[in-house]
Amino acid sequence: AIRMTQSPSSFSASTGDRVTITCRASQGISSYLAWYQQKPGKAPKLLIYAASTLQSGVPSRFSGSGSGTDFTLTISCLQSEDFATYYCQQYYSYPSFGPGTKVDIK
Amino acid sequence: QVQLQESGPGLVKPSETLSLTCAVSGYSISSGYYWGWIRQPPGKGLEWIGSIYHSGSTYYNPSLKSRVTISVDTSKNQFSLKLSSVTAADTAVYYCARLVVITSFFDYWGQGTLVTVSS
Numbered sequence: 375a376i377r378m379t380q381s382p383s384s385f386s387a388s389t390g391d392r393v394t395i396t397c398r399a400s401q402g403i404s405s406y407l408a409w410y411q412q413k414p415g416k417a418p419k420l421l422i423y424a425a426s427t428l429q430s431g432v433p434s435r436f437s438g439s440g441s442g443t444d445f446t447l448t449i450s451c452l453q454s455e456d457f458a459t460y461y462c463q464q465y466y467s468y469p470s471f472g473p474g475t476k477v478d479i480k
Numbered sequence: 481q482v483q484l485q486e487s488g489p490g491l492v493k494p495s496e497t498l499s500l501t502c503a504v505s506g507y508s509i510s511s512g513y514y515w516g517w518i519r520q521p522p523g524k525g526l527e528w529i530g531s532i533y534h535s536g537s538t539y540y541n542p543s544l545k546s547r548v549t550i551s552v553d554t555s556k557n558q559f560s561l562k563l564s565s566v567t568a569a570d571t572a573v574y575y576c577a578r579l580v581v582i583t584s585f586f587d588y589w590g591q592g593t594l595v596t597v598s599s
Contacts, residue, residue: 375542408585417575417589418526429587461526465583468541469516469528 376400376464378472386480391452395475397445397462406466409438409447412474413458421460422447452477482507484576484590492570492597498563502576502590503556509534510554514579516586517550517561519572527572531579532559539582566597 377400387393397407405425410418420429422438425445435450449456457479462472488500502515509515516531530540532550540548544563552559563570573594577586 410586417577417592418586419589420585420587423585423587463526463585465585468539468583469585471526471528473525 376403376467376470378462378464378470380460380462380472380475382475383473384476384478386478387452388480389452389454393449393452393477395447395460395462395477397440397447397472399443399445399464399466402442403464403466405441406464407438407440407445408463408465409436410461410463411456411458412461418461482578482588484578484588486574486576486590486593488593488595490594490596492566492595493599494567494597495565498561498566498570498574498595498597500561500574500576500593500595501558502560503558504578505557507578508554509552509557509559514582514584515552515559516577516579518575518577518586519570520575520592521569521572529561529563529574531582533582537582568597571595571597 379398381396407425409422412418426438437448459474459476461474483505485503492498514531517529530550532538547564549562573592575592576590578588
């Protein structure tokens with residue numbers, strides 16, 4: 375099984391900040407990585423797939439990079455609606471998710 | 481617009497079988513894509529349960545495989561989950577979702593339904 379880790383597990387930020395979340399796979403997964411945003415009581419929302427491809431309708435302030443074992447999600451200018459929990463997911467083998475990174479208001 | 485809606489009992493007794501259905505609208509299951517189930521225990525992360533194609537071919541999480549059955553009913557445009565011998569550890573919000581291929585990311589999700597395992 376491919377294990378996914380994320381760092382940090384949580385952090386506080388302010389509107390307008392540039393934020394970066396890291397995801398690491400226990401083995402190489404090429405670019406088979408997706409990022410999701412989840413708000414309380416809601417289903418996850420797909421933001422990025424294939425490590426860096428923005429899902430249709432997702433604002434361009436979101437970007438993803440990486441390949442192999444190390445990946446990042448960057449929000450270039452944090453907006454109020456971006457305070458949420460973010461999950462990475464690999465699909466190189468059967469799908470597995472990272473534990474999540476909660477971004478809250480400073 | 482593709483929409484998915486989970487339905488089923490919100491309370492299941494320990495050792496019994498959890499049964500959920502996901503109704504799909506805005507897209508015909510028979511046209512393609514894969515369809516899956518994911519769960520999230522309260523306050524915890526996401527776990528993929530399994531996926532199915534309209535032909536009926538399935539792919540299960542090895543950790544749950546012995547207890548999981550996913551089936552599809554193309555005439556009703558829906559697919560279903562059965563999880564047997566449930567315990568309190570199976571208490572979670574259960575989501576249905578669409579996948580592009582058998583092992584893939586999930587591009588459309590249902591709103592989720594909370595299933596509590598308790599006597």
